[in-house]
Amino acid sequence: MKKNRLAEFIKHAVDEEAYGNSLVFECKGKFKELYERILDEIKRYPYISSKEKYNIIKEKIDEYIVDFNSEFVDWLDDSFEAIVDTEAAWLVSFMAISGVSYTVAKNLVSKVKFMPVAENNSYLGTGEAVIEKLSQNVNTALKNAYLTKESTEIIADRFESRYEKYENNLDTEVSTFNTAVFRNTDTEIFKSNNETVRYSAVLDSRTCLSCAEYHGQIFSAVDAPIPPFHFGCRCQLIPASLFSDSEVNTFSDWIETLTEDEKLDYLGKGRYQLYKSGVPVTKFVDNGRILTLDELNDNSIN
Numbered sequence: 311m312k313k314n315r316l317a318e319f320i321k322h323a324v325d326e327e328a329y330g331n332s333l334v335f336e337c338k339g340k341f342k343e344l345y346e347r348i349l350d351e352i353k354r355y356p357y358i359s360s361k362e363k364y365n366i367i368k369e370k371i372d373e374y375i376v377d378f379n380s381e382f383v384d385w386l387d388d389s390f391e392a393i394v395d396t397e398a399a400w401l402v403s404f405m406a407i408s409g410v411s412y413t414v415a416k417n418l419v420s421k422v423k424f425m426p427v428a429e430n431n432s433y434l435g436t437g438e439a440v441i442e443k444l445s446q447n448v449n450t451a452l453k454n455a456y457l458t459k460e461s462t463e464i465i466a467d468r469f470e471s472r473y474e475k476y477e478n479n480l481d482t483e484v485s486t487f488n489t490a491v492f493r494n495t496d497t498e499i500f501k502s503n504n505e506t507v508r509y510s511a512v513l514d515s516r517t518c519l520s521c522a523e524y525h526g527q528i529f530s531a532v533d534a535p536i537p538p539f540h541f542g543c544r545c546q547l548i549p550a551s552l553f554s555d556s557e558v559n560t561f562s563d564w565i566e567t568l569t570e571d572e573k574l575d576y577l578g579k580g581r582y583q584l585y586k587s588g589v590p591v592t593k594f595v596d597n598g599r600i601l602t603l604d605e606l607n608d609n610s611i612n
Contacts, residue, residue, distance in 0.1 A: 315408055316552040320510075322400065323546055330488030333389055337437075337484045338477060340385070344378045345473055348448060352466045358455040368452055375445050382437055390433060390491055394419050397495040405549070412503050421498050427490035428538045436487040440479045447472065486541045493537050493546055500531035500547060507531050507547040513564040515576055521545050522561045523595040535598055565591050581606065 351371050358364050402412045415421065427433045447469065455465040500507055511517055511525035521543060524535055528550050537545035565573060565585075574582045580603040581594055594601055 315404075316548070319404065319548055319552060322404075323544075326397075326489065326492045329393075330485050333488050334481050334484050337382075337385075337480060340378070340382065341477060341480055344374060345470075345476075347374050349466050349470060352448075352451065352455070352469065353462045355462060357459060357461055358452065359459065361456070364452060364456045368449065371448055371452075372445075375441065375448075379441055382441070383434070386433065386436055386487070389488075390423065391419060393488065393491040394422050394495050397492050398499060401496060401499055408549075408552070410549075410551070412499055414499060415502050418495070418498055422491065422494045425490075425494040425498070425536070427494075428486045428541050428543060433487055433491060436483050437480055440476055440483065443479075444476055482541050486538055486543070489538050489543065497531060497534070497536050497547060500534075500549070503531075505531045506550045507534050508550045508553055508558070509534065509537075510546050510548050512544045513559065513561070515572070516542075517544075519591075519595050519600045520598050522564070523592055524598065525564075526558045526560045539598070562591055 348371050351367055351374070354367055354370075355363050358367065398414050398418060402414060405412050423434075424432060427436065451465050451469045454460065455462055499505075507529055509524040509527050509529065511521040513522060513525060518540065520539055521537070524545070529535070529547075531547070534547055537543050537547070539545070565576075568576065573585065577585055577591070577594075581591075584594075584606055585591055589606070594606065
């Protein structure tokens with residue numbers, strides 16, 4: 311029974327990811343529309359031969375970006391509240407089936423809203439860096455067109471070649487936003503119900519050392535490290551009561567299942583050599599911070 315409940319909890323994370331993919335798809339559509347409007351505006355004239363033409367195009371593009379940013383924030387707000395409400399209802403129902411009665415704080419939405427979303431950004435910062443970079447590059451492209459007198463067709467083609475990079479960055483940010491809102495909702499509910507949780511990472515070649523080292527550790531929800539730690543983080547907190555000790559595969563256990571070549575690829579040459587000399591992999595991280603090779607060598611000497 312316990313094993314089945316754990317499997318169901320973990321499967322829910324897959325459903326969360328699928329929901330995130332749908333958000334990314336919707337976001338890409340919005341971003342593509344903005345991008346095409348910018349390209350059309352750049353190509354308004356064959357050449358930007360005067361300051362007047364430059365200002366006309368720049369003013370219009372700035373207007374597009376401001377409008378997009380406002381609509382994007384509204385869309386994030388709506389998505390945010392939908393995730394919090396849906397996840398809270400699911401978690402309460404799931405734990406009730408497991409015989410645990412959870413209460414949900416009335417101010418849950420406002421609490422989750424101000425929690426960090428990877429690398430100390432709030433969810434309100436999602437997309438800001440990408441949109442700012444886009445705006446800067448548009449301005450650079452327009453200035454180049456005005457100063458060099460290159461055709462706007464050439465400038466637009468050069469600008470368009472960067473689209474995939476912007477889109478990929480936005481993809482990562484929106485995916486992480488989705489994960490963070492789900493995880494932060496769970497964490498706040500765990501805290502308000504004095505839950506004990508186990509940190510669960512996905513142990514594979516993509517897992518960072520910080521996440522791998524936390525994997526399997528038990529915390530009070532109030533003191534637990536809160537994933538996602540970084541963009542693309544796949545970790546989660548799970549009620550410890552859903553586990554039996556035999557089901558926990560630690561970072562050290564997982565490393566031992568790899569071939570020597572896989573260990574070398576994962577750890578890198580310096581850490582691999584330290585590992586082979588007898589330094590446990592759990593010593594490569596200190597309270598969530600990955601130690602540098604200099605620090606590790608100093609520690610091994612001392």
